[in-house]
Amino acid sequence: MNNYLKGFTHYLVHEKEVSKNTLESYKRDISQFIAFLEGRNIQYxxxxxxxxxxxxxxxLQKSGKATSTISRNLASIRSFSQFLLNEQYIDKDPTIHLESPKSEKRLPAILTLKEVELLLGQPDENSEKGIRDKAMLELLYATGMRVSELVALDYFHANLDMAYIKCCNNHSKERIIPIGSMAKKAxxxxxxxxxxxIIKEETEEALFVNYYGRRLTRQGFWKIIKKYTQKAKIDKKITxxxxxxxxxxxxxQNGADLKSVQEMLGHSDISTTQVYTLLTKNKIKEVYNKAHPRA
Structure with missing residues (x-):
C-alpha cells in the first residue's frame, strides 16, 4: 500500500507541483485512509x-471529525483515485458520483444598530489617532469593505466631492461604493x-497610515478594533x-435589494450574499413573535 502513496507523492511534487502545505495535507489524508484499509485487510x-x-x-464522522474535514478527505481520496486510474492501478474510479457532505451554513455574527453606534463612538476625536480610527471604523461600516481592502486604499481612491470610494485589490475587480454623510465627515x-x-514622505500614497508613517496593516487594524470592542464592553466576539x-x-433589513448589496460587497456569486437574507428572516421572525398577540 505504501508504494501507492510514494507514487502519488511523486506525482504531486513533480507533475502537479503542489505547495508544501497541500502536499502534507494530501499525504496525511491518504496515509490515514490506507491505515483504515489495512485495518480491514484490504491489500490492493x-x-x-x-x-x-x-x-x-x-x-470519520463517528470519530467526531468536522464536515469540512470529511469533505477534504473525500477530495484527497478523489485525487488519489484519479492518479491510480491514470497509472492503471485500478480499472475504475470508486469516487465517481460520490457527493461531499454538505456543511451547515453558519450565520455570521452581526452587531445591532445600537452596538454599532456604541463601537463607532469609542475613538477619542480630540486626538489624531482617535480621528484616524474614527474614520476607519465609519468607512468600514459605511461600505462593507474587507479589512484587506480598507488598508489597501490609497488617498486618491477617496472622492469626497462625489461621496464615494474606489475599492480595488488583487483579489477582486474594481468597484465604486458610495459613502454616507457620517463616514464622509469623519x-x-x-x-x-x-x-x-502622520505621513513621513510626501510620496506616501496609503490612505491610512500608522505612526511610523507607513501603510497600516491588517494586524494593526485588528488590534485597533479589539481595543475599542473591549472599551465599549460589547459582549460579543467582534472581528x-x-x-x-x-x-x-x-x-x-432596511429594504436594499440583494443584487445591489452583492455589488457593494464585491461578491462574484450572489449565493454568497444570500446568507445575509437568513439573518433578516430570523429578525422578521423575532419581531413577529414579540409583536403578534397569538404568536
Whole structure:
C-alpha cells in the first residue's frame, strides 16, 4: 500500500507541483485512509469500491471529525483515485458520483444598530489617532469593505466631492461604493487635519497610515478594533469582518435589494450574499413573535 502513496507523492511534487502545505495535507489524508484499509485487510486498491469509501467517511464522522474535514478527505481520496486510474492501478474510479457532505451554513455574527453606534463612538476625536480610527471604523461600516481592502486604499481612491470610494485589490475587480454623510465627515476630517501630519514622505500614497508613517496593516487594524470592542464592553466576539456582516444585514433589513448589496460587497456569486437574507428572516421572525398577540 505504501508504494501507492510514494507514487502519488511523486506525482504531486513533480507533475502537479503542489505547495508544501497541500502536499502534507494530501499525504496525511491518504496515509490515514490506507491505515483504515489495512485495518480491514484490504491489500490492493482494486479491492476498494464506493461502499468502502462511504464506510470510511462514516468512520470519520463517528470519530467526531468536522464536515469540512470529511469533505477534504473525500477530495484527497478523489485525487488519489484519479492518479491510480491514470497509472492503471485500478480499472475504475470508486469516487465517481460520490457527493461531499454538505456543511451547515453558519450565520455570521452581526452587531445591532445600537452596538454599532456604541463601537463607532469609542475613538477619542480630540486626538489624531482617535480621528484616524474614527474614520476607519465609519468607512468600514459605511461600505462593507474587507479589512484587506480598507488598508489597501490609497488617498486618491477617496472622492469626497462625489461621496464615494474606489475599492480595488488583487483579489477582486474594481468597484465604486458610495459613502454616507457620517463616514464622509469623519474621512474628510482625517485627511485634512491628521494624515498630512502622520505621513513621513510626501510620496506616501496609503490612505491610512500608522505612526511610523507607513501603510497600516491588517494586524494593526485588528488590534485597533479589539481595543475599542473591549472599551465599549460589547459582549460579543467582534472581528474586523463583523462590521462587513453588519453592513450587509442592516442594508437588507432596511429594504436594499440583494443584487445591489452583492455589488457593494464585491461578491462574484450572489449565493454568497444570500446568507445575509437568513439573518433578516430570523429578525422578521423575532419581531413577529414579540409583536403578534397569538404568536
Amino acid at each position: 486498491m482494486k479491492e476498494v469500491n464506493k461502499t468502502t469509501i462511504i464506510t470510511y467517511l462514516l468512520y 474621512l474628510e476630517r482625517y485627511i485634512k487635519t491628521v494624515r498630512k501630519n 474586523p469582518h463583523t462590521l462587513r456582516h453588519s453592513f450587509a444585514t442592516h442594508l437588507l
